[in-house]
Amino acid sequence: MVDKKISVIGLGLIGGSIVKALKEQMNITNIAAVDNNTESLNQALEEGYIVKGFSKLDEYIFDSDIIFICTPVSITISYIKELKDNVKDNCIITDTSSTKGRIIDYVNSLDNPPCFIGGHPMTGTEKTGFKSSYAHLFENAYYILSHTKSSADSHMDTLCKIIKGIGAIPLILDAQLHDEITATISHVPHVIASALVNLVKNSDSEDKKMQTLAAGGFKDITRIASSSPQMWENIVLSNSEKIKKTISDFIETLKSFMEYIDTNDSKSIYNFFESAKAYRDSFSDNQKGLIQPLHELVVDVVDKPGIIGDIATLLGQNGINIKNINVSNSREFEQGCLRITLPDSDSVDISYNLLTDKGYKVFKI
Template sequence: MQAKKISIIGLGLIGGSLARALKERLNISSITAVDSNEKSLSQALKEGYINEGFTELNDSVYNSDIIFICTPIRITLEYITQLHGKVKPGCILTDTASTKGEIIDYINSLDNPPCFIGGHPMAGTEKAGFASSFSHLFENAYYIMSPSKNCSEESLESLSEMIKGIGAIPVKLDSKEHDIITATISHVPHVIASALVNLVKFSDSPDRKMQILAAGGFKDITRIASSNPTMWENIILSNGQIVKSTLNKFTETINAFIEYIDNENSNSIYNFFESAKKFRDSIPSNRKGLIEPQNELIVDVVDKPGIIGEIATILGNNGINIKNINVSNSREFEQGCLRITLPDSSSVADAFELLLGKGYKVFKI
């Protein structure tokens, strides 16, 4: 694994985190990066995560054992076209895009297609760029692999071992099955979150009372609406028909609920919420999913001078970094009033036990 030559096209959050993880966890010494942002290339070179950086494809990239394409879907397709017929025999091409069907269909339509394995690491943050990347981004995250028709079992096993090496969990899925799953658990939720935000925006009064009061739970359930619009335009257009079909199913669910209201059907309304609660509570919380979890705690405290400093000191003295801390002014459906944002799930677990041991009332989101 150490002797393999790796190229990463697109040195943003995902590509940058891959470079860091491959270097730190697998000690891969030959990593070439391609990116239009020379500042990112310069930083990666300076920090030692790559040993070559270019703004365009060249022979160094073509001579790689594995090439990761970490760009938006449309650009990924352009790079596949440029790489086709130029990479060395046995080279594995893979990507990190959020849809797989369109890319795999394109690969399979090519004459003498390359060994291509569609990839989708189910991890990310609201940040972007190499400066925001970190080596443990993929820890305990599912990493989908969708092989094309010209992919050997040996190539699939080789990429799978690399994925395990950076801390992720490889899962083999057919490209069409992948797109149905992601449409339901990621793509449509992003549409719905954005629709809810736009509902408030267009329903609000001139004095913006809704916007002022739209905090707490509303901001939690619509957090993903702050995602990159260009990225989501690419995703929806690439997976449009499946997203449309899933939205139609969602509309059927909403229309059924409207009938419950019209008929004052108390049992159906109760069962609607009870069924959702039971299913949500059964979803495991020890794995990363397509939507980045909220690494936050709520602390129920009395408003008194120094209370924020008191809690910050406890966490700081125990090596727990706080990304953000603020008072929740709208908390009709949440306990406590102090919301603490932490860098990762392990920090949440440590802070929870620590503050609980100090006598505070603490709640995980």
Template sequence: MDNMKVTIIGLGLIGGSLARALKERLGIRDITAVTPNRQDIDAAIKDQVICRGFTQLNDHVYNSDIIFICTPVKYTFEYISCIAGKVKADCIITDVGSTKSDIIDQVNSMASPPCFIGGHPMAGKEKNGYSSGAAHLFENAYYILSPSRSTTPQAMSVLKGIIEGIGAIPVVLDAKEHDRITGGISHVPHIIASALVNLVKDMETPDGKMQMLAAGGFRDITRIASSSPEVWESIVLSNRMEIKRILEHYIEILNRFSGLMEQKNSAGLYHFFEDAKHFRDSIPAGKPGLIAPIYELIVDVVDKPGIIGEIATILGDSGINIKNINVSNSREFEQGCLKITLPDPASVDAAGKLLADKGYRVYK
């Protein structure tokens, strides 16, 4: 693999992380990037993550052994059409988009499609852009692969090897099954989070009390509403039929719940929350998923001068990096008032043990 020629189109969070992972973990030296942002190209060259970068497709791209298209879905269609017929016969083309059916359908409808495998790494961060990328982004994350009619066994084997090499777990799924699953666990939750935020915006009073009191739990459960509007416009339009079906089912659930309230059906309301709690508690914790996790600790502390600095010093002296630390003023359903955001699960475990050993009451 160290002699493989790779092109990455789109040098954002996923593209930048892929470039880093391919270089650091697989020793791939010949990496070309294509992105409209010249600053990202310059930064990646300076970081020695890529060999060269361009703002347009060219012969370096067409001579690649594998091409990763790491752009919003609506641009993926365009790049596949531009690349088809110009790349080598054995060049593998793949993408990282959150929807697969439309793309696979497009490839399958082509008279002479390139060798294409749909891809979707189930990993991400709250922040986008090349500077937010990391070689370890894909560690232990599921990486979905959806074959097209032009996918060969050899190409699938090569791509699986690359995915395993960057630390991810390849899972082969039919494109339609992929879109049904991601529609339920990622796409519709993003819509619901945005709808909740818009609901509060519409209900807001002139003195801004709702926004003030929305800090804490409400802000946490709706954090994915801060995702890129361009990315989500593209995802929703690409998976619109599946999303519509799931939304209709969600509306049925809300209507049933509304009926239980109207009937004052205590047992029904109890079972509604009980069923949700049991299923939610059965979902594995600490594993990467489609929605980027938050790694944080809640610390119960007394409000006194220097307490934040005291805790920051304890963690800093032990080499634990704090991404964010803040006091939660709205903690109706939370224990403790100091919220510490950390970079990874290992940091959460280490910080929790360290603070507990110092006598602090800590909640994960």
């Protein structure tokens, strides 16, 4: 794989993380990129992640062995249109869009399509841009791949090796099934999170009491509402039917719950929460999903001078990079008052052990 010539179109969070992972984890050096953001291109060049950068498609890109298109769905299709008659016959084109059906349908509608495999890394953050990308974004994350009529098993095997090489777990799914799953576990949850935030915004008083108290748990369950509006507009429009179906199912669930309240059906109310808890508790902690987990600890501490400094010093002396540390003033359903945000799960585990060894009562989010 080290000899492959790879191009990445779109140097945002995903595209930037791909070029970093290819270089750092697979030792692939012949990487080019296309992006209309010259700042991102220059940074990738200066840091040695790419050998060439272009603002538009070029003959150099057409000569690639593998091309990753890391752009929204509508833009991805535009790039496929431009690539399809210009790339060499054995070039594998793939994408990273959150929906697969529209793109796969377009490729399959072509009389003589290029070798295309739909792709979707099931990971990400609320941050955007090359500056937010990092090489281990894909580690232990499922990476969905979907066949088209122009992709052979040998092409899929090649791409799977790349996906494994950057630390992800390839999983081959039908495009329509993929879109049904993502509508339920990612797309509609983002709609709901944004709806909850807008509910508070529209219900709040002039003195912003709701906003003041909307911390702790509310802030956590609506964290994904901070994602890019442009990206989510594109996702919703490209998977609209499946999202509408899932929203309808969700509304029926809420209607049933309202009936439990109206009839004072305590048993059904209990079962509603109990079944959700049992199913939620069965989820694996070892895999990444579409919604990035929080890398946070909550520490139960007494409010006294120097306590934050003591904890920060302990972690800093052991090589732990603290991204944020703050006192939580709204602590309903929380088990401590000091929140520490860390860069990754390894830092969480190390910090947890360091703090508990020192006698602190610590809880993982």
